[in-house]
Amino acid sequence: MLNMDNKSASKQIKGSPYFPSPPMLTKWGEKFDANKAWKSYPRPQLQRPKWLNLNGNWEYAISNLKLQNMPAPEGKIRVPFPVESYLSGVQRSLTSKNLLWYRRTFIIPEEWKNQRIFLHFGAVDWESTIYVNNNLVGTHKGGYNPFNFDITPFLHSAFDKENVLMVKVYDPTEKGHQPSGKQWLKPAVVFYTPISGIWQTVWIEPVSINAIDRITLTPDIDKNQLSINLKTHFTPPENETNENNWKSTFLLDIEIFHHKKSVFKESFKYQDSLCLDLPPLPRWTPEKPELFDLQITLRQDQKIHDQIQSYFAMRKFSLERDSKGIMRFHLNHKPYFMVGVLDQGYWPDGLYTAPNEDALRFDLEFLKKCGFNMVRKHIKTEPALWYRYCDQLGLIIWQDMPNGGGKGVIARSFILHLLNINPLDDKMYWLSGYQKLLVRENFQRELKEMVKN
Incomplete structure (x- = not known):
């Protein structure tokens, strides 16, 4: 208790x-x-x-x-x-x-x-x-x-x-x-x-003083490739004045697993961006959410400086015309009808924070049992584990950016949306509560951070 x-x-x-x-x-x-x-x-x-x-x-x-x-x-x-x-x-x-x-x-x-x-x-x-x-x-x-x-x-x-x-x-x-x-x-x-x-x-x-700081993974189901972009911190020795020379002494060992079985393994000279040609891999769908574990090792000869674990899915979200010429949402080039809920992420005892990881996952498991394949996270973000759970369980995510601005914004914004009015000049920002430059700047900065993370 x-x-x-x-x-x-x-x-x-x-x-x-x-x-x-x-x-x-x-x-x-x-x-x-x-x-x-x-x-x-x-x-x-x-x-x-x-x-x-x-x-x-x-x-x-x-x-x-x-x-x-x-x-x-x-x-x-x-x-x-x-x-x-x-x-x-x-x-x-x-x-x-x-x-x-x-x-x-x-x-x-x-x-x-x-x-x-x-x-x-x-x-x-x-x-x-x-x-x-x-x-x-x-x-x-x-x-x-x-x-x-x-x-x-x-x-x-x-x-x-x-x-x-x-x-x-x-x-x-x-x-x-x-x-x-x-x-x-x-x-x-x-x-x-x-x-x-x-x-x-x-x-x-x-x-480590030589280590991967950030990784961005972009699958391409059309070419059966995975693009890897790395931001890596290197600390050259004092007698090395050219960092690129130092970088060239490092290797990247990359291995991909599917259900713990290795499906790709290769070594490369270090580079910030790589494009891997993959064997045929199953596509991710809400009905069958296939994920692949990724291991990257940064080393010099036999000395390991850093080793990280990540994961990805082979999937593509796009807007395409269907057989009747109507623009629709597509998943892996197939029309896909999404059925989901608005998830506000408030807990009566923890407010923004779920009591524990089991509670966080329970909501998502319940949605799947109810037949939903999508969840809209409403003007809030969640811990990174929540997004991992969605990937594992098979839930497409609609992610809102948390709003700001002044009072009365909700009603005015709703009316503007119905009228298809986009208040993007200084004379109309007040309609959406963003007339103050500092409010707009904070919103843009935090939006960029959210997308980056």
Whole structure:
């Protein structure tokens, strides 16, 4: 059962306009076990074997905007649940006049020596400032996208010494200029409980000084090929002035598996972009969601610098004309009729965050049992595991970009849509609530991040 860490929590939420008492719990919330929640590796598209999960109990405090340092802790907060949620153990609201502070310690394993150490956040709503051992590491704006920092320079040199991680969060919700989706400080009509702070997994991983930072996989079913684009970090020795010469000493070993059986294996001289000619492979469909596991090894001779795991599907989404000349959605060049639901991704006990991975997957399994083949994720994103589950179960995803802007936007935007009016000049932006340049800039920046990730 849930163990509330803060005795004052019930007093703090008394009279709240949007916290039910007693809280409405899911079956996973009723049997909540913090030791089993959100322990899965959080990045299925680029996996490494070594990592450290920082979910769990952190110290927290809420202050005014003037404070430059974290005040005395007010209790414990359970990460990765939003501070407003029941499962966070806090269940307090945050306004545009507040800062939310987090703090915890961690120890770097000695076996990670001579590696770069990255600190990852699945998502933090909205503006987060990160400190390690009282040193400013960096700031990130955006409540729906993952981000990371190389914290190697800020760590203690002694591996048995605790490092202190502190996170400062500012989240004005609809009072600010950022996309906020369905969140509203005073929920009403079609708007729901706001969420603030860390709401996806926090984790640390060791990465070689020569390693793959990003991978993009693009299948081509027409040519039976897979394009691989890599962004790789190289650290040439001091006596090597030409990085391209250094790159040329590396090899890429690529192997593809289908149901754990190897179907492709080849080595290449390192290059940022490759195009693999594949053997005939089954296509992905919702009725038969075939996936292929991918392993890439970066090495010099016999020395392995990095090895990552990923996955892909052989599929193509397109708009094409059918036999009667009507433009229709096609999957793998065949007309495909999608039947799906609008999934808003709110949980009564965890709000933006499902109680655990089983709960997250349960919803999708239920949709499949009901005969659906598509899910529209409505003005919210999900942890990367959710997208992996959709691929595994056979669900096409329609992904919304979380909206922002001012009040009255929903009704006006709906009318504009019906009239086929696209307000893209400065005189008409007010119709969709985007008359402020900062609102538009934040929307565009976060949209680009969402597509990139």
